[in-house]
Amino acid sequence: EPEVTQTPSHQVTQMGQEVILRCVPISNHLYFYWYRQILGQKVEFLVSFYNNEISEKSEIFDDQFSVERPDGSNFTLKIRSTKLEDSAMYFCASSQQGNMNTEAFFGQGTRLTVV
Amino acid sequence: DAKTTQPNSMESNEEEPVHLPCNHSTISGTDYIHWYRQLPSQGPEYVIHGLTSNVNNRMASLAIAEDRKSSTLILHRATLRDAAVYYCILRDPISGGYQKVTFGTGTKLQVIP
Numbered sequence: 131e132p133e134v135t136q137t138p139s140h141q142v143t144q145m146g147q148e149v150i151l152r153c154v155p156i157s158n159h160l161y162f163y164w165y166r167q168i169l170g171q172k173v174e175f176l177v178s179f180y181n182n183e184i185s186e187k188s189e190i191f192d193d194q195f196s197v198e199r200p201d202g203s204n205f206t207l208k209i210r211s212t213k214l215e216d217s218a219m220y221f222c223a224s225s226q227q228g229n230m231n232t233e234a235f236f237g238q239g240t241r242l243t244v245v
Numbered sequence: 246d247a248k249t250t251q252p253n254s255m256e257s258n259e260e261e262p263v264h265l266p267c268n269h270s271t272i273s274g275t276d277y278i279h280w281y282r283q284l285p286s287q288g289p290e291y292v293i294h295g296l297t298s299n300v301n302n303r304m305a306s307l308a309i310a311e312d313r314k315s316s317t318l319i320l321h322r323a324t325l326r327d328a329a330v331y332y333c334i335l336r337d338p339i340s341g342g343y344q345k346v347t348f349g350t351g352t353k354l355q356v357i358p
Contacts, residue, residue: 163345175346178345233291239287
């Protein structure tokens, strides 16, 4: 069964460093997303991406965050200068369509620890 | 996304059916009812969704009340692997946007061997 894959599974970085989280969405999907979940809290939407541009973003997704689809398969989330509060699980997701009648498929996540 | 209300936790015996309730009294006519679950230390997983009619798939059944103000996710035979947090989510085009899924706190299901 097709799945969304994320690498690395765990990333430790020093405060102020840049990190790039990588995702390979399901191959025939057109919409891509990043979510995060701080330990013990809800899963929060960060951004959605379609046709090589951001289509929706939340208040969390500020200038420190960026997303890119550098080639036909990868989808990345970059945090320019990490803060302690960026420590969380980051989930990538993808869907075939971008409407309410479509399910999203999530990856297993990257645990980001900022020290 | 419009608001839903779910019990914080539920228990079920293994191999018994489980009925997970969700109230959404402010649902509008265009809102889809989605269910996701999150197993421990894993990403969310799509379970099922519907608009007005009951829905079945290989994982579960979704029973939607006639007035659509509530719905029930039915796991026909709970296994230990079904222990997870189950999220009932309404997806609407006004507050939720067309694409994002807004997660609440969900129902934590414990399956007892």
